[in-house]
Amino acid sequence: FKIAVLAGDGIGPEISVQGVDVMSAVCEKFGHKVSYEYAICGADAIDKVGDPFPEATYQVCKEADAVLFSAVGDPKFDNDPTAKVRPEQGLLAMRKKLGLFANIRPVQTFKCLIHKSPLRAELVENADFICIRELTGGMYFGEKYQDNDKAYDTNYYTRPEIERILKVAFEYAMKRRKHLTVVDKANVLASSRLWRQIAQEMAPNYPEVTTDYMFVDNAAMKMIQEPAFFDVMVTENTFGDILTDEGSVISGSMGLLPSASTGESTPVFEPIHGSWPQAKGLNIANPLAQILSVAMLFEYFDLKEEGALIRKAVDASLDENVRTLEIQVADGAKYGTKEVGQWIVDY
Amino acid sequence: FKIAVLAGDGIGPEISVQGVDVMSAVCEKFGHKVSYEYAICGADAIDKVGDPFPEATYQVCKEADAVLFSAVGDPKFDNDPTAKVRPEQGLLAMRKKLGLFANIRPVQTFKCLIHKSPLRAELVENADFICIRELTGGMYFGEKYQDNDKAYDTNYYTRPEIERILKVAFEYAMKRRKHLTVVDKANVLASSRLWRQIAQEMAPNYPEVTTDYMFVDNAAMKMIQEPAFFDVMVTENTFGDILTDEGSVISGSMGLLPSASTGESTPVFEPIHGSWPQAKGLNIANPLAQILSVAMLFEYFDLKEEGALIRKAVDASLDENVRTLEIQVADGAKYGTKEVGQWIVDY
Ligand SMILES: CC(C)[C@H](C(=O)O)[C@@H](O)C(=O)O
Ligand SMILES: CC(C)[C@H](C(=O)O)[C@@H](O)C(=O)O
Numbered sequence: 001f002k003i004a005v006l007a008g009d010g011i012g013p014e015i016s017v018q019g020v021d022v023m024s025a026v027c028e029k030f031g032h033k034v035s036y037e038y039a040i041c042g043a044d045a046i047d048k049v050g051d052p053f054p055e056a057t058y059q060v061c062k063e064a065d066a067v068l069f070s071a072v073g074d075p076k077f078d079n080d081p082t083a084k085v086r087p088e089q090g091l092l093a094m095r096k097k098l099g100l101f102a103n104i105r106p107v108q109t110f111k112c113l114i115h116k117s118p119l120r121a122e123l124v125e126n127a128d129f130i131c132i133r134e135l136t137g138g139m140y141f142g143e144k145y146q147d148n149d150k151a152y153d154t155n156y157y158t159r160p161e162i163e164r165i166l167k168v169a170f171e172y173a174m175k176r177r178k179h180l181t182v183v184d185k186a187n188v189l190a191s192s193r194l195w196r197q198i199a200q201e202m203a204p205n206y207p208e209v210t211t212d213y214m215f216v217d218n219a220a221m222k223m224i225q226e227p228a229f230f231d232v233m234v235t236e237n238t239f240g241d242i243l244t245d246e247g248s249v250i251s252g253s254m255g256l257l258p259s260a261s262t263g264e265s266t267p268v269f270e271p272i273h274g275s276w277p278q279a280k281g282l283n284i285a286n287p288l289a290q291i292l293s294v295a296m297l298f299e300y301f302d303l304k305e306e307g308a309l310i311r312k313a314v315d316a317s318l319d320e321n322v323r324t325l326e327i328q329v330a331d332g333a334k335y336g337t338k339e340v341g342q343w344i345v346d347y
Numbered sequence: 348f349k350i351a352v353l354a355g356d357g358i359g360p361e362i363s364v365q366g367v368d369v370m371s372a373v374c375e376k377f378g379h380k381v382s383y384e385y386a387i388c389g390a391d392a393i394d395k396v397g398d399p400f401p402e403a404t405y406q407v408c409k410e411a412d413a414v415l416f417s418a419v420g421d422p423k424f425d426n427d428p429t430a431k432v433r434p435e436q437g438l439l440a441m442r443k444k445l446g447l448f449a450n451i452r453p454v455q456t457f458k459c460l461i462h463k464s465p466l467r468a469e470l471v472e473n474a475d476f477i478c479i480r481e482l483t484g485g486m487y488f489g490e491k492y493q494d495n496d497k498a499y500d501t502n503y504y505t506r507p508e509i510e511r512i513l514k515v516a517f518e519y520a521m522k523r524r525k526h527l528t529v530v531d532k533a534n535v536l537a538s539s540r541l542w543r544q545i546a547q548e549m550a551p552n553y554p555e556v557t558t559d560y561m562f563v564d565n566a567a568m569k570m571i572q573e574p575a576f577f578d579v580m581v582t583e584n585t586f587g588d589i590l591t592d593e594g595s596v597i598s599g600s601m602g603l604l605p606s607a608s609t610g611e612s613t614p615v616f617e618p619i620h621g622s623w624p625q626a627k628g629l630n631i632a633n634p635l636a637q638i639l640s641v642a643m644l645f646e647y648f649d650l651k652e653e654g655a656l657i658r659k660a661v662d663a664s665l666d667e668n669v670r671t672l673e674i675q676v677a678d679g680a681k682y683g684t685k686e687v688g689q690w691i692v693d694y
Contacts, residue, residue: 086534088534088535092535118466118467118470118571118572119465119466119467119571120465120466120467123465139502139535139536140535142499144536144537145537146537146538146540146541148506149505149506150503150504150505150506150541151503151504151537151538151540151541152489152501152502152503152504152537152538153501153502153536153537153538154499154500154501154502155486155499155500155501155502156497156498156499157497157498157499158496158497159495159496159497185585185588187433187435188435188439188486188487189486189491189500190491190492190493190498190499190500191493191498191499191500193493193498194493194497194498216588216589217588217589217591217592218592220567220589220590220592220593221592221593221595221596224465224466224571224593224596224597225465225596238532238585239589241532241563241564242563242564242567242586242589243567244564245564245565245567245568246567246568246571246593248568249568249571249572250571
């Protein structure tokens with residue numbers, strides 16, 4: 001494995017180390033060779049070279065087998081409306097340049113954390129689904145215009161863009177409970193009607209998959225009322241931005257959820273949480289989302305045992321109360337970022 | 348009062364009658380004259396004249412002081428992809444023709460129904476906010492295109508469109524807890540940046556209002572994690588479609604929530620729930636959302652006592668277990684649509 005490591009901002013560097021250590025430990029155990037190439041991104045890269053996703057970083061990513069990404073973002077940019085470059089633009093540039101058109105976000109609950117869900121336990125305890133978000137099209141990248149009196153964004157999709165993401169979704173459904181929900185707003189949007197039309201054309205190729213269609217407003221409700229309904233959900237970029245975040249919060253385990261972004265070139269694995277600048281350097285950030293993104297990395301390359309071992313270690317750490325502050329049980333010993341990471345490595 | 352009554356489809360006609368009866372009873376008590384003009388819409392109007400919002404209906408609405416709307420929609424259209432006219436188009440036509448640019452949706456909990464919320468009670472019991480959704484702009488009405496290989500929608504907003512809806516929002520905030528949350532995706536969308544810019548220009552005119560800005564993905568999470576945070580929330584059409592539905596479901600009282608759509612011409616008052624075709628004619632639909640939309644109607648005309656009396660009657664009916672099936676307590680007597688309506692009228 002040639003891994004590009006992009007630690008980014010805030011707690012990024014701290015959790016990145018834990019991901020790398022777990023990656024190394026698993027590679028050692030299973031006899032895989034692994035090497036790391038470190039590169040800058042986000043606010044860190046703006047400070048250093050004025051670009052949140054510099055060309056050099058892109059080259060490192062392009063030549064790697066996978067990217068282990070942590071988090072970007074710094075409040076100094078949020079509070080400065082005159083800033084021309086922002087860390088988030090690095091994210092968008094990375095997605096576009098690496099052709100990361102499929103964002104895969106498992107929404108999973110952990111038994112010992114169900115009480116942290118804002119939903120009533122009986123609703124959420126059986127929730128286990130995957131949100132697949134199109135990541136390089138739609139209003140994020142369509143033609144834009146803004147002056148003092150008017151502005152627009154264009155929600156533009158082409159057939160190949162829609163086909164390739166739906167293919168990913170149907171294939172995930174085949175590997176899981178064979179239930180795909182295509183989320184759109186076909187009663188209003190032309191782009192959604194094309195999505196739905198293409199999904200209906202493709203569905204007969206996956207006769208074992210039950211495919212249903214849901215309007216995005218209904219999906220936002222259903223996810224709260226009956227999250228266990230979903231198996232695989234697929235949607236366009238903007239709707240996906242909203243629904244994946246909604247999904248992550250209902251699980252009560254937001255700090256533990258990893259994600260993968262895959263597409264035309266090197267895939268990227270990263271926690272869904274942000275850079276939590278306030279916690280930087282305090283050794284309190286939970287490294288599990290980063291560590292589970294390493295599990296997703298192995299699974300992407302069909303190395304199931306490697307992935308399963310990491311998941312087992314994570315479950316064991318939770319069961320044994322080897323937990324960071326925010327999920328600590330009242331009388332548990334206190335573990336920091338490093339201690340949790342080391343426990344997983346030792347396991 | 349000259350009221351246009353649009354009963355529409357499914358349970359629409361049944362709940363409409365209850366709304367009208369309550370309107371009449373309150374007008375009688377307070378000495379207001381009221382007259383009703385009935386007009387067709389939705390699937391009913393498609394069946395009769397081939398148009399879900401016929402010109403004649405528009406004229407009736409235009410000449411009225413207010414529209415009392417019930418619900419539109421029929422499954423026979425959902426299952427027929429070849430149908431050229433759909434009931435929902437009547438809704439969109441009504442919004443556009445009457446210039447209903449502001450959709451106001453109070454998210455309110457009823458103590459006795461909190462256990463119906465999918466959220467844990469302690470999170471939702473203090474939730475009390477208003478979602479204000481822009482209703483005649485954005486992707487719903489921007490330029491669209493679709494062929495077999497590509498499609499787009501345009502999220503287009505002009506300064507006057509944004510200013511007038513933000514004005515409504517600031518004024519609501521002034522009448523309430525003086526906290527306005529402007530929801531957008533200004534880190535990605537040009538249209539959102541214009542929204543945010545205009546909101547920032549207007550905020551100094553409302554120095555008593557605390558105005559904050561939130562990305563739509565964060566708002567979708569915050570609404571579940573801490574709904575009591577919100578007082579007044581304002582957003583564009585598509586985001587509003589998603590967030591208002593998410594908001595209504597967290598209250599656990601979806602069947603009880605009314606809404607108002609106001610703008611350039613006659614305002615419209617309606618329940619947020621749909622036409623529930625399966626319940627048509629069974630006398631089981633809850634008339635309270637329709638009845639509370641009559642309260643909103645009075646309040647719109649600054650007739651506070653009239654509105655308050657209706658709200659008091661609704662609270663009393665719930666307390667006395669005069670409730671329709673879906674919110675019936677286990678040992679309560681069974682009340683139908685008519686019986687609940689009559690109880691409120693008598694009260
Ligand atoms: C930071 C922002 C541009 C980004 C997005 O909207 O895609 C984020 O919200 C996400 O979901 O990864
Ligand atoms: C039926 C549909 C066109 C409509 C909308 O999207 O506005 C509905 O979902 C609503 O929110 O009133």
